[in-house]
Amino acid sequence: MPAQYPFCAVVGSDDMTLALTLVAIDPLIGGVLVRGEKGTAKTTTVRGLADVLPPVRVFEGDRFSADPDDPEAVSPDGPFDDATAVTERPVRLVELPVGASDDRVTGSLKLDSVLRDGRVELEPGLLARAHRGLLYVDEVNLLHDHLVDLLLDAAATGRVSIERDGVSAEHASRFVLIGTMNPEEGELRPQLLDRFGLTVEVAAPRDPALRVEVVRRRMAFDAEPEGFASRWATEQDLLRARLADAQARARAVDLDDETLTTIAEICAAFDVDGLRADLVTARTAAAHAAWQGRTHVTREDVRVAARLALPHRRRRNPFDEPGLDEDRLDDLLGSDEPDPGPEDDGPDDDGGPGGQPDDSPSDDTGPDTPADHSDRSDHSDRSDRDPDQPQPSPAGAGSVASAGEPARARLLVVRGTGQGESGRRSRARTSHGKVTGVRRDAEPTGRLHLPAIITAAAPHQVARRGPSGGRGLTLHPGDLRRAETVGQESNLVLLCVDASGSMAARRRMEQVKTAVLSLLLDAYRRRDKVALVTFRQHTAEIALPPTGSVEVASRRLADLPAGGRTPLAEGLLQAAEVVRREALRDPSRRPLLVAVTDGRATSGPDALGRAHHVARHIAASGIQSVVVDCESGRFRMGLGADLATHLQAEHVPLDEVTAEGITGVVQAATAPREGVA
Structure with a gap:
């Protein structure tokens, strides 16, 4: 397996690495949305996260990754008992393509098992592979609406249900959702945006020294991936151990009433919708305290949590710029930080992973100030002026x-019926939507139409069973039929x-x-x-x-x-x-x-x-x-x-x-x- 760019070697993306670290400590925070321009190492950083996460325990041979330590966990590959071997495996990073089909995402039912044996056999999809791991969607703002609906259902219920022509199955699917996007290519649906616990904005650093360091490390990795990764192995191991310690410590972090009241006051002051913002901010503050080696939450923890959890929840319509007034946040928090207790001797940085060398440059520059362009004169013809135009x-x-x-x-x-990109406007032939007819399986795409398959196969059953007869329905490839569906396009x-x-x-x-x-x-x-x-x-x-x-x-x-x-x-x-x-x-x-x-x-x-x-x-x-x-x-x-x-x-x-x-x-x-x- 080719070497992965080390998470600790990422330079100049402190907010992104910190947010990913916090959701790794407490997956219930709800995931991370990374917004930024092209070429800012968004995908590289996300892919490097899985390598530093502690492994998970699973039953041997279980494709659905049920938790052996959870007595309520059920797997379609089960049942499992005390005699079933338990093993450890790395946390999976599952990438969801924006053009994936429904079956690839949710899984599918093996129709031959249902028709021949009356047994429901489930083929796991990407959501099953992502259970207890990371689900990564690059260009998440371009995700088709039907896939967004599937993600929303899984995120809300923690389960995936598969329905095919009256046959159903389900399995658990709890994952950390990570999405990256370039805002210039379109916005995210509000329902999906709300499901991301944290959001960060990334941009290329403006400090020349930092840009040089980024290029130097990337070129070193491309020239010798294995050697570069081995040079960062110690930092990776330290980070892995620190993450495991923070995950264990997070369960003991105390969120007292005063802290919860402060969080509620901040969320109310910024006029966020609902109560999910309060819950996510509280969980993030606790995770940050655990990351810093503490079991009590300070105002700085709350500040970091609010800065990551609230900007995308303040938007009232798509024209509103995401962001948070940090001066107002400081005013709401006040400056009466309590003295640190004896257990506050842990790491004192509030950035991302601690494996970055001390002499690495930091990006503390703000965005460039737009130049002040003066008006340019041009001479308009008088006949081209409108009578009611001011001089x-x-x-x-x-x-x-x-x-x-x-x-x-x-x-x-x-007007008419198109074949364009899935959307919510004009009538179009799509891979999902209302069934308007059936077609032969000339192309292996689209939903199988079970009643049409049975109708096509039924006249041939006597000949296919032969003299010995037999039971069940015998299918041939030529019997397959797929549904013609009409939905909407953009x-x-x-x-x-x-x-x-x-x-x-x-x-x-x-x-x-x-x-x-x-x-x-x-x-x-x-x-x-x-x-x-x-x-x-x-x-x-x-x-x-x-x-x-x-x-x-x-x-x-x-x-x-x-x-x-x-x-x-x-x-x-x-x-x-x-x-x-x-x-x-x-x-x-x-x-x-x-x-x-x-x-x-x-x-x-x-x-x-x-x-x-x-x-x-x-x-x-x-x-x-x-x-x-x-x-x-x-x-x-x-x-x-x-x-x-x-x-x-x-x-x-x-x-x-x-x-x-x-x-x-x-x-x-x-x-x-x-x-x-």
Whole structure:
């Protein structure tokens, strides 16, 4: 087995290693969610954790890892008695792929045993392997909804139930859930987010000395994995022993009423939902005290616990930034720390594993302060200004309007039946959902359809049994049938927004931004992707690539300026390019283009003719579109309606450019039409 990068050798991720250590001490804390940018050793650190955990005792030959010391533990491979051999094995780190099937996660029933012998035989899945161990989901925010539901059920009950056509089985599944994610690729469902006891934010260190140390260690490991691991063996052994001691000590840690009251006051002050935050904070504080070699909880333990357990529980909607006001936390805790008792001679660090050399650099730098960019001047043509636009200063600098509160978007449904990514929006053929038919087992995917299998095999039973007869149902491979199921998919909603001078009226941009945020909020709930292309001056830019991350979207929209000429053709070309690239990445995801513009084109020679030419090209490519016409005033040129004609799109007047208006327009354009399959 190849050497694993040592947990003790990880540099510059103190919060992450500390959080993983605490859930290893007390698995009832509920797991860890690690949020951070790419290339920050999230996966490497998680995989290294299993190697330093104390082994677990299991019955020999038990695939479901029942605890021999728990008289209530039951295994499908049992029953076991006092004569059954007990052995020790390392803690398992089970990785759950984001595209795994239901059967691979929960396990499956061997139908041949059920049909032939009437005996239920269970084939364990990933949740069975993870029992009493670690379940790791990389890119957990991309996990399909049906797998999220399975994880939520297992986390809530501690058991996995398997139901297949009236036959059922179950087994215990208690694990430490560890997830890593890049927030720019989308957010996590609130129900699953709440199941993570602790959350940490990781970023690449800014200290050059620390970055050098990270690179030096990684290159040394890649050059000689076995030798590098052996050089860290002593630190790994010390950490393993310290973890075992902390696990034993945690059962003796005293959480007095004063400490519990302090925790309750902190949770109430930060306005967290429910009581799970109080419980997780208390367990984390006790685990931290045990990690420090104490049996009583101090205010510093509570501070560390609150800093790890509360940030993700304060969010009221997906636009809220995760985080905790640590100054306010210090005010709530006060400074009257009691004197340490005689047993406080244990380790005094509150960081992660203690195997890191003393001379290792530490990352105490904060995030870079954004540069103060001054406004850049550009000169807008007077004819391109809207009559109700305030006079800008300086010319062409671009006015920035704020978005209002996002409204609840109406349901957007793309007509027809797709085959896209699992989601919660449009009708699609999926591996799960409502059964609409059966098919032969041409492809080994999808759910087996037991009634159809029996129906297919029944006419052949006499011939298959032969002269001697026999009992039971004899199956051949050709009898297998799988269910055709219809569920829901996610889609791409692409907004192409005119941000030129003719659109710079503050109220108009407020309405547009609010509409975009409303669509993003709806996309988050329905697992959609949303993209934003803006055009002004002489160019178009992708303000928001296809994403489900509402945090990133809200930040980009907040700084979106307006002013300058109108490069309509460039905006449409950029939108078409976004659709083309996304189709290469995910050809089954169906797009909808929403062009928010007054139809003017004032940038470059024959600007309007070029825009109409691009529009006809988009229509010919089959992209469904909607034009929201933002032209206002007493005298109108009708350019928005002309653009809609060239795009073969529905034309909508300006007064519907609101949060409710745009989402209603999109719904009307994508709703199933009579006579369209």
